[in-house]
Amino acid sequence: MIHDISLRLHPREAATSEMLRLAVARQMSLLPQEINDLYVVRRSIDARQRQVMVNVTVRVATGDTSEVKECWTPKRFQDVSSARHQVIIAGAGPAGLFAALKAIEFGIRPIILERGKDVDRRRLDIAALNRKGVVDPDSNYCFGEGGAGTFSDGKLFTRSKKRGDVSEILGLLYQHGADESILVDSHPHIGSDRLPIIIKNIRKTILDHGGNVFFDTRVTDLLVDRRRMAVTGVAVEDGRHFMGPVVLATGHSARDIYRMLDRRGVEIEPKGLAIGVRLEHPQHLIDMIQYHSPKGRGKWLPAAEYKFVCQSGGRGVYSFCMCPGGVIVPAVSGPGQLVVNGMSASARASRYANSGMVVEIRPGDFPEFEEEGNLQMLALQENLEKRFYEEAGHTLNAPAQRMTDFVVCRESSDLPSSSYLPGIHPSRMDLLLPTFISSRLREGFRIFGQRSRGFMSEDAILVGLESRTSSPVRIPRDRETLQHIALAGLYPVGEGAGYAGGIVSAAIDGQNAVTALAGNIQVDLHADCNINDL
Template sequence: MRVSLELALDLDHADDAAAQRRLTARKLCRPEATITAVRVRKRSLDARHVPVTVHLQVDVYCDEPVPEEELPRPSYRTVSGDRSVVIVGCGPAGMFAALRLIDLGIKPIVLERGKDVRARRHDLAAIQRHGIVDPDSNYCFGEGGAGTYSDGKLYTRATKRGSVDAVLRTLVAHGAPPDILIDAHPHIGSNKLPTVVTALRDSILQAGGEIRFGARVTDLVIDAHQRLRGVVTAGNDEIIANAVILATGHSARDIFALLATRAVRIEAKPFAMGVRVEHPQPLIDGLQYHGAPDPRLPAASYRLATTIGERGVFSFCMCPGGFIVPAATQPDEVVVNGMSLSRRDSPFANSGVVVSVEAADLDAYRLHGALAGMHYQHALETAAATAGGGQQRAPAQRLTDFLAGHQSATLPATSYHPGITAASLHTLLPSQLVQRLQDGFKRFGASMRGYVTEEAVLVGVETRTSSPVRIPRDADSLQHPEIAALYPCGEGAGYAGGIVSAALDGIRVADACAAGAR
């Protein structure tokens, strides 16, 4: 007999198999000797009360053999070149689309503007140490996409879009820690993701797929019947295929501009912008764990949201024990994002705090049409670069000074390696963002007492929360409604937000692509 149960255990006993068995026996009113095994399926931490408890969803086997469970292993068929699909972008959407196409017997040709994950590290070091940004190889572009060096959070609400478990199992098969299969908020860490990404690449190549680095797409090959036949790269190579999956990510502004120039319909969509706030991690631990932190507890996180003046104000991509990183894709920009390593052991906690941006907020950029939001983002990013003083230094202000409306005389320590410069973010940012951010922070401070403190520093600007553009697609075929064989995909096209939802969309689009090629 197999029974599913939920157990609540204290920190001393959560990982104790004997304690799990004893509690299970009591809950089932059975002798402990009749319980063959207790297998944990999901694990979550409940820090709402003292003491902190761990909730486990378990499968209990009674008086019967326990089926063997092996960790997933990669296994893919070998494909030929009889049918091929170009995938533009080697992020999670592109890589999972490639693996799914291989499952379906179709050869993927993945074109990535950036470098492989190992070579990419040198360009990230140049950004951190010298403020030098390579437009094709940075925290957004390169093998694995923005997600490779942006924390590796795997939590998603997109459970209706496909099998989240299948995505997680694929990641485990390629070297991700097995704990992601049971944790309620799974996380890999930016130090471990490169190994996983390399293994995904190896699976694609070993199955007969292609991945070409340094292959930035500069044009589309569209025939007289409005069908996409292929793409042209910066090296003037023309690559023809049965279809093209466009999975370029939220920062590929040249692709959005190319589509507009070629009169391929795109649409403006809501997005969000703001700042990144950084606190000492022990301060957040004390607030979330109700006092002195326990060394057995992970670095504490938080999620905050409110509505101010008909716009959402919310935390975004909160990174406990993390770092603020420079995420610009051009030398004249400053953009910040967050990441954590697998141990989440930095002394800092950071999170984006952003305001929803709607079409009504873009009047000054309306002449840019569907690209209005993109130009709004860029205007803030260049202003931040000027205020920071160059070399990727970012403008910063103590949270208390931002609320009071005056520049900070001093700044606290920060994890942002290029460095920060005292600036008046309350005048640098547009007034519609400033007022909502100020009111939002005040509400957050009221609900999470101690959050508003002079120890907290705001670093600007957080502009790349999601794509400001949507590339439309048919609800059934997933092709662009006007250009046949063009399959918009993932976060850049406006259909995902994060690693797992992008991977799910890649799988879904690959299935549609295969169906359309029959």
């Protein structure tokens, strides 16, 4: 028989499969050897009470049933090397890669064009960025195979309500090498040490089934049939043309793409985003606060997380992309910028906990940028990133301030150590940030400090600037066909188009666009695409 059993366990009892088997046997009044097989279906930590507990749902096989089925049946992909239809996918981030997998499922040949390098070569550029401050504008934390998701924290939770689609993305990641735990944890996480392997496996699936992946291939323009108001392909930097309907999955840092669209008169809209700083605490302090124990997390619990949100001056102030046991990284995508973000390895073992602390900003909040029209939020981002870079003496040595000094508008005489490799220096962040942001952050920090004793700490530092929280532009599309509202054959997807805010939601959006494309292809006038240019 198969039984689904819910248990509420001490962290130690949930730590190993042997301990779990004992707990299940106890709850079912069985001997441990009477359990033939068990599989964790769901697991979450409940740290609301002083004694932290782990909630686990386990699928158990007893009696005549020898095994419990796995939650994910691997997908089989067909060969599309001689498919009648092809799709051009600009960008090999989560949106682009999962769009490609979906295309293969539908029997459409995906051609991925990626401005950056494959993940192995990209790793070398990222090392140079961290150690020497050298920025390759095509290969960095934002650009290259796997997109912004590769050297990221790899948190996989999403606010998307489409649980079915979420399970498919998690299942595909598992199929390509992610740990089984992502299928069951309430806060699944992969880590930047494992993500590159998974990304390479996805590339292998795409290539093995007849798709193409071109690295070092930056899309520079759209090919448009003006008579039909349809996109027929793209031009790339070296002048080649790739023909077919286009999934535009270039992410939130592809500023040249936004400028190209605006220049060409393709409808785009300014989009609200959030800007602020990275806040870094010692991880042990966060463990003590969240697990209510001076000993911290102990042997059985993972590095603790937190999440805060409040309102200040009519705008949201909130923690963003928290990385327990992680590091702060320079997430610049070009020269003359200072941008930070956070990532962690699978073990989340660093001594630091960091999180974006950001203030919601809407188009029109900074009237001085309104003349930039559709690109006003992009202009604001660029202006602030440049301001921080200049303050850092044209280096990536980031401005920083103790949290306790920031709230009383005082320079920090010294700074604690930080995980940020290019280094930090004391700076008046309260003055460097526009008042619109710094005043709200200050109030937010006071509120968070009252809600969580110990969170407002002189051991915590602010490091800036956190400005790439989402896209500064939305590329409007038809709700049904997911094509651009004015240009048939153009499918703007993922974070860069303004329809996703993380790895999973970007991947879902990429898949949805190709599902829509497969439905539209029957009536698509350029379905017979020209592959002579390849």
